[in-house]
Amino acid sequence: MVRSMGWREGRRAALLRSVCMLLLAGLAAPAGAQSEEPSNPPSTLPPASYPATYSEQRFIRMDDGVELGATITFPSENGSEPAPGRFPAVLNVTPYARNGACSCDSASDYATRGFVLAVVDVRGTGGSQGNLNENYFSPREARDGYELVEYLGTQPWSNGRVGMSGGSYLGISQYLIAEQDPPHLAAIAPIEAFADIYNDAAFPGGIESLFFDSQYLAVQGAPGLTGPNTEPSMIPGTLTAKYEQATGRSIAFDYLENPYEDSFYYERSPITHVSKIRVPVFVIDGWRDAFVGGNIRMYRRLERRKGVETLLNVGPCTHKGCGTPFDPTSNPPGVDNVEAHEMLFFQRYLMGMEVPSLPRVRLYDQQAEHYVETSAWPSPSTRFKRNYLGPETISAKLPAEASASYISDPAAGLSMTFDEQGTVAITPYIPIDQRVEEEQGLAWRTPVLSQALALDGPIALHLVASSTATDTDWFAKICDVAPDGSQSIVAEGQLRASLRALARGSTRREPLETLATPEPLTPGTFYDYEIAIAPTAYRFAAGHRLQLRLTSYNMPNALPGTIAFNGSEPATSSFVPLLPGTNTVRFGGTDGTSLLLPVSTDPSP
Missing domain, CATH: 2.60.120.260 (Galactose-binding domain-like)
Structure with missing residues (x-):
């Protein structure tokens, strides 16, 4: 729900642009329409509505004084300044350095289609101050996310609606931030996210995932030490950030000290407070992803909500997609362009556009090598x-x-x-x-x-x-x-x-x-x-x-x-x-x- 002064004015401007986009794309359909036949979700992104983008780097101050490094990319008519008007924002929160590995959405894809994409480094990583002590998926990080959503939702260029997107860490963070119930958060689309950090990731079935933990926990934090801010005016704050990051201890210690499910994991697991999520959710995953069971568990809990849309799309891929290099023995045909689905979802909930409904549950039937659609998981059949x-x-x-x-x-x-x-x-x-x-x-x-x-x-x-x-x-x-x-x-x-x-x-x-x-x-x-x-x-x-x-x-x-x-x-x-x-x-x-x-x-x- 949006609680921003001036939202109606921003919505009217967004709707005028939306009508043009709909006519170009030939997508006009009644909101919420359901097809009796298998649907044909979009395979390509909607046409761009702006020819260029414009990016700014800045610090965003949290309530405890820590400043987080951010890159905000706007729609632009000429590439030298933001386009006039009010726009919805899509937030990515990354521990992998926004100027490094990032694992973020395409700023160009979103900004040229009328969204503002904000990519922010998690505290203790990239260009952000603080360190990682007890911070991976912590309540402090979730609070940071709340403040980031509210910052974006109250800017003069904002229409008051903020969404979140991204996969893995960026997907898990969406659940945890949505549980804080920020007033300007309008929808989330978590990809490849777990429900329980202990059972889905670190210790499945109570057994330490040695190969995973030795790769992930041992090196986690290292990517975030790279990718400093590149904006000259941010140099003093960047020096502070790098000093503070260097003072933290390895996050692997936090997990190794806790070999059994306990409060450390409960407060970092989205399933613990899933009932607090009130916004529409588009859950996306793949059958060969280690987190798919947990993400479907989140869907099962969320789809019980009345009057709030919850969607599920599960493809055939691994955590890092199909085909080489991470799935060299398989490259199934006809895999969905989930970015196109995600953008349609955000057009509905962030722009207020009337667009075709996505299927409630869409699953890739392995070996049969095609998608099936149903009204629930598991299927009524x-x-x-x-x-x-x-x-x-x-x-x-x-x-x-x-x-x-x-x-x-x-x-x-x-x-x-x-x-x-x-x-x-x-x-x-x-x-x-x-x-x-x-x-x-x-x-x-x-x-x-x-x-x-x-x-x-x-x-x-x-x-x-x-x-x-x-x-x-x-x-x-x-x-x-x-x-x-x-x-x-x-x-x-x-x-x-x-x-x-x-x-x-x-x-x-x-x-x-x-x-x-x-x-x-x-x-x-x-x-x-x-x-x-x-x-x-x-x-x-x-x-x-x-x-x-x-x-x-x-x-x-x-x-x-x-x-x-x-x-x-x-x-x-x-x-x-x-x-x-x-x-x-x-x-x-x-x-x-x-x-x-x-x-x-x-x-x-």
């Missing part, structure tokens, strides 16, 4: 079907009670060295044929499929198992087994056995653990574990088979143990490894292991 594990089989029929065992092996998991979490950092996604894991753990398969099997939703494993150790890890991988025997990874899930206690709100379809207090196992005792496997939209072709593999190591992605880290004296830190053990899985009978699959009943190919 999805039926959750319980399948039971037997001796090497997956079937709808309950088998006789039996069990199978394996010895936990530190060599397991190497086939997925370059997994989805790596692309959040700096390594590519390279899903190796899972046949290299055939000597590890246990595997179960469906019979050869007589017709295609489409999964559309979250997957859950109900595991009944024991271990001779006092703790172990469970890694569950769903694969597509082709007629030639090759095994392609579809989705994964994991859980540390000692952190099996379920959280409030956990369901059989979407398990959720507290991950707060370890409870050691009694060796030889069977326990029930509810393991969430990443959601997917995936079509198994006729003649293929669905496979579940269970192991207890996933090197080098997952740390097989716990670090007791001392940030004051790092040299005194210690590592407590998981001990080898024999793990036994029980299936059949009244309480056997089973797999809950989200089976689509939609007959479309």
Whole structure:
């Protein structure tokens, strides 16, 4: 909701320009219109309405006196000054230096289409003062975001409406800032954002993400030390910024000191205060992104709001897109131009334009290689079907009670060295044929499929198992087994056995653990574990088979143990490894292991 004096005048000017743009683009349609046929969202950006852009660098002062470096790019008629009029603003908040890596939206794309794009360095990075001590995703950062939105929404050139965009860190920050409820924030479009920083990123299932953390946390902050302000008048403030940045400690210490879910993570996780978000939200992600489960979880919570639009678009890509260099083995056809969708969304909510509605839920059906649209997630056509594990089989029929065992092996998991979490950092996604894991753990398969099997939703494993150790890890991988025997990874899930206690709100379809207090196992005792496997939209072709593999190591992605880290004296830190053990899985009978699959009943190919 906009609460700015003069907003109506700015809106009238924006609408006059909007009418011209609509006539040029041929896009005029009633607001909120819904198509009974599959929609045809835009594949290209709307035509530019300004020939040039004009940029300014400046400091923006926060309530505690810290000044943040910003670059603000305006529409321009001649490139030498801002165009007259009032415009909506789109805010990017980056820790990667706005004059460095940035990972920001295109200033030219937005400004030539009538938006003001403001890119601001997070405090302690780039050209901003302060340091990173406890600041990554902190309440202080969220407060900074509130003040930035209000600054932009009250400038003389502003129409009073501010949106936020960007992916990864820039997407996560949108949720946290929206939860502060700044009066001039009108809409957000978070891309590739998590819900729970502990479970979605640093310690999935309570297991430290070694490969991810060693890449991401160890180097995080370094990109922000580059990219100083280039405006000469900002030199004194820039010198202060660089001095203060150098006084901070590594953010990795904050995470290593907190190996279990606690208040440190709660206050940095968007899911904690998601109910405070009041503006329209366009959630964007990809099936091969490590954060997709968390971002869909945010969508599920947000779409319950009445009278506030919440949209979801999930493509086939990784955290850094499809194709080389970060996804060299895959480049699916027909991937949406999400920037074009995002701009349509902002035209509606920041400019007040009447534009075609975007689909409420739009998902890329993997293997089928096209998008499907539906009114909800999971789709109303999805039926959750319980399948039971037997001796090497997956079937709808309950088998006789039996069990199978394996010895936990530190060599397991190497086939997925370059997994989805790596692309959040700096390594590519390279899903190796899972046949290299055939000597590890246990595997179960469906019979050869007589017709295609489409999964559309979250997957859950109900595991009944024991271990001779006092703790172990469970890694569950769903694969597509082709007629030639090759095994392609579809989705994964994991859980540390000692952190099996379920959280409030956990369901059989979407398990959720507290991950707060370890409870050691009694060796030889069977326990029930509810393991969430990443959601997917995936079509198994006729003649293929669905496979579940269970192991207890996933090197080098997952740390097989716990670090007791001392940030004051790092040299005194210690590592407590998981001990080898024999793990036994029980299936059949009244309480056997089973797999809950989200089976689509939609007959479309």
